Amino acid sequence: MSIQEHILPECPSSPNCNREQVLYQQVPDTLFSVTKQALNDLNPVEAFAEDDSLTMHAVFRIPVFGWKDDVHIVVQPADDSSSSVLHIRSASRIGYSDLGVNKRRIQTIKKSINTYLSK
Secondary structure: OOOOOOOOOOOOOOOOEEEEEEEEOOOHHHHHHHHHHHHHHOOOOEEEEEOOOOEEEEEEEOOOOOOEEEEEEEEEEOOOOOOEEEEEEEEEOOOOOOOOHHHHHHHHHHHHHHHHHHO
């Protein structure tokens, strides 16, 4: 079983974006449902989910400055019917460096997904 080509846009050369893909041993609908919970647990200022296409978009506002970061997520079936690939990208809209905020956000989402899946 292999991970597919990443379907979300590449990050720019500036260190204010992170993009990952992870293989899960879960059917796509289950992974999508759990990922929605994990994303909403972070209290985005906006969140949209398209159940038909298994896609999500959320906007987070950086507390002191009010800048916005975008998170895009797509869940796709993997090579077999019992697993899925999570594509996730978190990026700042402005600025050069995010001081690791987007990478930590993705790590937090993945940790929360794993917690939900282990219940």
